[in-house]
Amino acid sequence: MKNKEYLKTVKKEMPKTKHLRTMLRAFLVGGLICCVGQGISDILKAIFPAMTEEVVAQFTIITIITITGILTGLGVYDEIGNFGGAGSIIPITGFANSIVSPAIEHKREGYIFGLCANMFSIAGPVIVFGITASIIVGLIALIFPGWFAK
């Protein structure tokens, strides 16, 4: 069988991804995670009324990343990921999970080249693109200060 024919057969025989179901699950899980974030932020605001909005936002992210890290360590986040698909990837919890999960998985290959080196297998590209884009935007803001309102 030629390659093309083979691929065609594979495509035909493969079970159709259940688009609607995965979309609904992503919506549910993503929405819930965002609500948890909103909840943490509201609780922080209630406990520490003196905090500025920026500090509250940072502590919210720190809290939710810590919770995700622990849930990943316990193996719970994998279950959420299996169920939620993109709903568990796109929130900042997905970023945290992408650091913790490969670190645990590659631990047996050693601490330096296993655990530490693999921490950034997914987060690395995100950080590289993020920092690069931010510097480009910063330089644009420097050259054309009129474009950005204070």
Added chain:
Amino acid sequence: MNYFLTYLIVFAVGGLVCLIGQVIINLTKFTSARILVTFLLLGVLLETIGVFKYIKDFAQAGITIPIIGFGSNLAKGAIEGAQQDGLIGALVGGAEASAAGVAVAIFVGFVVALFAQSKTKK
């Protein structure tokens, strides 16, 4: 303030963002790294053209918790850095604004990985 309405909006917007991501995954088989980068850059773009703060006023955590919020933070830090400190601000502003998330994620990741045992995938 009407908490119910706020949380409903947060749920709907956050869910919608993830639903769009799921559609992209279903159609293009993007890996999670690509999806994260795509939405991060979307956040940078939305902040740069100035739209993000209006979405944020409306949806709050619904848009700041998805990685779009992380991208927006990066761009916002760089723009504010450029305005306040000139060149050095433009270069380090983004990294500074995102430092909390990245630093804590690395720390938590390291500590958790030290104690956790990897499970064999079913």
